[in-house]
Amino acid sequence: MEVQLSLKTVSIFDKKLITGHRLLCQSFLKTYFCGNKTTQFKMPDINELQDFVTQVRRDILRQVHKVNSGHPGGSLGCAEFFSVLYQEVMDHNTNFDMDGKDEDLFFLSNGHISPVFYSVLARSGYFPVEELNTFRLIDSRLQGHPTTHEGLPGIRIASGSLGQGMSVALGAAQAKKLNNDKHIVYTLHGDGELQEGQNWEAIMYAAGNKVDNVISTVDLNGQQIDGSTETVLPLGNLKEKFEAFGWDVLEIEDGNDLKQVIDGLKEAKSRTGKGKPVCILMNTVMGNGVDFMMHTHAWHGKAPNDEQLETGLSQNPETLGDY
Amino acid sequence: MEVQLSLKTVSIFDKKLITGHRLLCQSFLKTYFCGNKTTQFKMPDINELQDFVTQVRRDILRQVHKVNSGHPGGSLGCAEFFSVLYQEVMDHNTNFDMDGKDEDLFFLSNGHISPVFYSVLARSGYFPVEELNTFRLIDSRLQGHPTTHEGLPGIRIASGSLGQGMSVALGAAQAKKLNNDKHIVYTLHGDGELQEGQNWEAIMYAAGNKVDNVISTVDLNGQQIDGSTETVLPLGNLKEKFEAFGWDVLEIEDGNDLKQVIDGLKEAKSRTGKGKPVCILMNTVMGNGVDFMMHTHAWHGKAPNDEQLETGLSQNPETLGDY
């Protein structure tokens, strides 16, 4: 069994992590050797990953509940994606360096789903999980939307104002090519976010300039603030759109199924370097994993009250240890 | 023979026009009755129209030459389009009223081709053709890019900063629907201009909201400032793009062939009101009608010198009388 590669980014030598990752570390110490950097992935342990995802969901709910503010819906729907990306797919370095040379990069364009980003970054070893307690508080590094401004490790660009992330990623991808760095640049975008025209500028640029070291994933949850994307402004057939714009498109039918996400990202990776930027259309359920939050835009940007939190947490029992 | 409808927008009762339109008026007085407003078009006299186009080309060259500034290339390529639109297709009123109720409207998004717009507006009766002499001069109503700011009849929005015209047209089209006004809103866009993301916001909106009283034409001349669109930023397959975005797309194979332009616009008109916005992809030759200006981006925004002007004019002999 290839064990080296799972949960690879958590360094047990990082003292700050020990407390927060007690359970996590215990669990993988049993099975794994923790390397700091690796390049391939094989046979991840789905149960381990599922535990990770469940804990991430708890983190999302607790962050948002504590400050009665933030965006649980989109965050929950993308818990699997972030977990797979940081735990299984990306070749990245938790010893954070802004330039990110010789590692894969990730840019979150739909910055409002910061709770899932913060949880996964913390639990991957970028900063102490306890810091999730400071989400959206004054003087915190965990701003409402991710930012470089407060020096939080793992963040390479501010986002929040929608539609800008793909352009940034393309710049980073072009810099990688200049640097002869073969690593990949990943991005995530909301589906509603694709209504912003800047995305289409970037989409056109990427194809026209063969930026084939980029994998952009669209969180197709069918929801945005004022309702479903269908009622607000229908996106139509996104596959056709991206293909008409010259991208290589693949779909993940269920972006809340870990195996599908892993396979989808693997497949996407195998399609890089072939002259076309790669797009993943990933169907997710907004609010996934918390029954009353699912399939509705109502929880896009609303925090649960105490009771709702309890319900949500009970549906997602503690696995790796709460912060 | 249906005579009523050709050159229909020139009112011979408008005194200001008499001088400038001497030849024009003479020519159509022979054959036509000049109505001020009409709604259908039938059997336009192609030779008359061709004379109109030739004169428009002269006007373009002379405007740009006089001030040694302006954009002849795109203007020349669109001479047929503008002539057909204002002379044959649009139901419009030269007695200019900003609101434009109960008439067709036209918005020029790629405002830099103002010379063709001004020439056709003037020769259609919106303002005295002599005023073409003031193109780009200080204190003129004929600004470098079309503007409402100086009160020039025929202009309903400023353009020049690219990419904004379709949005404006959609607003006007929605207003028409609110006003139960069945008229059509026409637009023109450069192909390079489509690199601006705002277009794609508008394109998505129009389909999603079934704005089917809009006909947007793209001037597919394959050129922009720094070179061909192919070398600057390839637009790929625009038909596929517009169709993927939910538009009804038709093509004019040769946008410098009057008959094709007439047929194309007629066909487009027949497709309005069917739940989809209509797009015309119109292939043109930049600099058309002036041999040394054709098929190159070099004349996008450069004026001919005296000698070049002579050559250009000699290739386009006076038909309706210079201003």
Place this chain on the structure above:
Amino acid sequence: MKEYKNTGSKDTRSGFGAGLTELGKTNENVVALCADLTGSLKMDEFKENHPERFFQVGIAEANMIGMAAGMTIGGKIPFTGTFANFSTGRVYDQIRQSVAYSGKNVKICASHAGVTLGEDGATHQILEDIGLMKMLPGMTVINTCDFNQTKAATLAIAEHDGPVYLRFGRPKVANFTPEDQKFEIGKAVKLYEGRDVTIIATGHLVWEAIQAAVELNEKGISAEVIDIHTIKPLDEEAIITSAKKTGAVVTAEEHNFLGGLGESVARTLAENHPTPQEFVATQDTFGESGTPAQLMDKYGLNSAAIIKATEKVLKRK
């Protein structure tokens, strides 16, 4: 000293919503456009009452501004609604060309201005929008201070022919201006007569200025307080007259001290009657996450800051 009573805290954006609802009933030319923030902008009621006059444009602010400009052609009076950052910085060139330079009768209505937007943080907290909009020729720029004034302003701008930027906010704040007020664009409102210092405040800072004036009064300092809801056209006469009388000015705004109301006042006085002035405003920093109250406090946007600035400027007289 006149007492200004808080008749019950309300958010200014609800004043906009109430005004828009009323306009929907009284002016059939009024149409509304929103970029996926209908609830936040309090436009739901208008939308429900007049679905045919409500245009949901999705997350595409540039298209929204262009469409609004186009709708004026055909006689509509479009009110666009989104957060202040996406109402201005995101679409500056669109406003510039299609609205301001084209002279279109568009009302750009912007909520969640300034740091009181709160927890979403700096990407959403624009502190430059007054400056952005005031530089556009022909643009009217209004920043209202409470629910009643925002409602009155919303009604008033529908009557005004020309582009308007109306700026308001997210949190509940004191509602203290008269319910039946007539809103005069470009006319400063004098809240207190005073001798020693002129406090010129706009938006959420007006209530803070009132509190400051009351406290200053107790300390024996007589402050003239001006509610300058219209930043453009600026009521220069009111400013000059008051500065001549008091000889010291404090401006207060929820905005960067660069480019906003403070600099407009400084420019007016430099041209007419140079006067010592202190600037209660953010000091060229981005905002951050936090509660509105915490942020007003941290960034020096409250009555305490106004009092400190007053004491400082008085020493400079």
Place this chain on the structure above:
Amino acid sequence: MKEYKNTGSKDTRSGFGAGLTELGKTNENVVALCADLTGSLKMDEFKENHPERFFQVGIAEANMIGMAAGMTIGGKIPFTGTFANFSTGRVYDQIRQSVAYSGKNVKICASHAGVTLGEDGATHQILEDIGLMKMLPGMTVINTCDFNQTKAATLAIAEHDGPVYLRFGRPKVANFTPEDQKFEIGKAVKLYEGRDVTIIATGHLVWEAIQAAVELNEKGISAEVIDIHTIKPLDEEAIITSAKKTGAVVTAEEHNFLGGLGESVARTLAENHPTPQEFVATQDTFGESGTPAQLMDKYGLNSAAIIKATEKVLKRK
């Protein structure tokens, strides 16, 4: 009186082009991005010398700014080039979030600023870009006056770590600053010592200020002339010191008098040493088509206007 000699008229944008060409050779981290205006921006030479470091993004300025921000990740120093309007107003929110707030080392280089853009007219003649950029925390704002200074500034900003807005223009103007100058960001350059009035000019107005000072000298008026190439960070000390000495200030810029250099100076003085000030600038109007010279004349942006303003401010001392 020191004589400033025009060593041959050149456009400031060519100074940028020359600087960029040099940077291409000396600093391999420098990359350049352009939005379909390579020739106008004088970036052709860089492009020819370093095709792999030149990025043609097409007519998509928002994408260009985002890409530039992204390229800094990976250690590049991106210089973006397009007209001033499309460099600022078109992409304000993109600069705000992806560059300024994110603290990225992007150099936004903008040609054709102001009315001297000429015949293209108002949609292209931004008169608000200094104001737009100065309001962004962390942004350095530079407006150079001639070819040599622009070239020197281009070299200097590559060494400065942080976002920069560099503004220059289209027409040929006098080239009079030293070829071998060291460009110090944030440091005002005193061109003339004077007693009666301080003329603070930027960009194309610096040469006009020199002409004005010479003429004023003949009339017996001693003008101190400051070339304030950096509007942010502003050399407040130089301004205050000079204003204290002369007691009268004229600011001169090819920009709206609202929001630009003039207001920054007024604010500085209001905070430190209130002084009568006159504003040579456009008076809150859009520009129009015309030759650069005609427009400078019509909009009061020349030495005659500076002299008039000086005479006016002297009466107010």
